Amino acid sequence: MTGLSGFATNFPSLGVARIGVGIGEASASPAAISLLGDYFERRMRATILSLYFVGSYLGIGVSLVVGGAIIAAWQAAYPDFAAAPLHLRSWQAAFIGVGLPGIVLALLVATTIREPETGALEGIPQQRVKKPLRAVFEDIGSMIPPWSFLHLANKGRKNDLLVNIAGALAVVMLVAVVVSATDGLLRPERRAVIATLGAFSITTNVVQWTAIGIAVYAVGSWLQSVRLSDPVTYRLTAGSGTFRALVWASGFLGTLQNSLFAFVFLYGSRKFAFGAQSGVLLGSIAAAAGALGATAGGFAGDWAKRQHPAGRVYVSMAALTLVCISSIVQYMTGHVLTFYVAYTVASLFNTVWVGCLQATAQDLVLPRMRGIAFGLKSLSAAVIGLGLGPLPSRPDQRCHRQSAGGDTQFPVERSLRPDLPVLRRPPSLPR
């Protein structure tokens, strides 16, 4: 879907390709994390998962460097795109260029990676599901009405169906209430109209809250159905208070992580008149300290786990306390060096929890539920991100994109591409 994006000629086809990327990517991490659980012992879980998550920091850096390099090379080789192979423009070449390594990796995985027996390393052999594809389609069905109703009518008690229908109605009403409440708060340019349906205009605000509503219903309905068909999975995940706390915590922490770093360059450029050079520095610090903090956090978490059963959670709590303290210092100080030091400390400790909490969630479930446990965790991050997404977004297009993009990207992008349009300063923030 990434490669195909390069051949998109209009916005709808590009949009479909991007959604395809989202669906494909959703399958990767659950499978990878479950595999790692069978290749590495439980006691090194936080270390291994932290190393895995470092891949995302590498990815942000690589996307900037490789994307820029392909564009530069293509524009130098074919100043007139009509002369280029297939009349490709540089951005199209960049899409195709970043898609190709994925295909090579897919072949490498298919030929060289063995499927270990689930749970063998932990000594908990798992029963195989007899008809896996059917189970998957049943799962999808349990998220979408009317199949979700039918499913519960067949398997559940009368109450389950009633609860489900009441839940669906409640979600619809809540979305309507929230949309009308927030529409009044947003300026018209922040709720652009995308399409009109009769007298009703569909704004970006409507789309975002509808998406959250769909997600909430889908997950609630899925949980209801799992409770009936696989009570063990339900009890170990959504039915467990510890697991629920972990899911909420990592959802909010992920959002915090993104938003805390999304505006750091903006803040620095206003308070200390940072230029592009400082942008590179901020970006490099965030990437290096983030990767280092995640790796060291994994080691520290596994060490602490050997000292105390809740060691990984304590490590995360300690690290996050340090993040809070250093962030307060960072945004209170008028001294540039103090700002940098506090920023470095915050970046270093802000990724410690990633591997620790993921390992804790994995420890709570049986080997056959590892993928689901990860899926539930990342879902909460996605839904909370969707909910908080509209709030920091501003009409200033650059800020908006950054808040959705993530931490290191903004400063690095600014510094690598000085030709970007100059940032417009949102008038509401004091200088």
Place this chain on the structure above:
Amino acid sequence: MDRRLEIELDGDPDGCCLDQDGGIWIGLGKSQRFVRVHAGRTLQSVATPGRKAVACQLGGTDGRTLYCLTAAGEVADIGKANLARIETLTVVRRRGRLSLIMRRLYRWYVLAVLILIYMVNQVDRQIVTILAPLSEARPLLDRRATGTVVRTAFALFYGVLGIPLAKLADAWHRVRTLWLGLLFWSA
């Protein structure tokens, strides 16, 4: 019949048994030792000084106790009193050194490949943001309102469909789920 040579042995091998890892423990009779062979190579050896190694069997709760039947004297002495003896010893799981090293390295290779995949995952997610400011791509990529819709749909599909896809990995085959998914989003 599909015949295959497992191993050739010297001396007068006698009883044997299989272990959990696909190895074979063999009593080597007059050579006075029990050996464990795997994939045509002798990997472990237990000497029984002064006694013939007759037969062996693995047992115990974890299948790690080797019951060794040994006998003193010669074949002619069979039937005489108190010459045979069964001793037990706990055998540790040991593989060939090279295969052990390869196994240790292999899982780090798996981790490296998975990290690379996660990296590609992130690159493919970020690339639109990087290309959008390009003047020639702007008409197609840099549309704020519709961009919001696509981003929202991306998050919705990534999050909600993540659960059935995780189930696919858990219930079906993780390696296949991984490479098919990777091929789908990269192509």
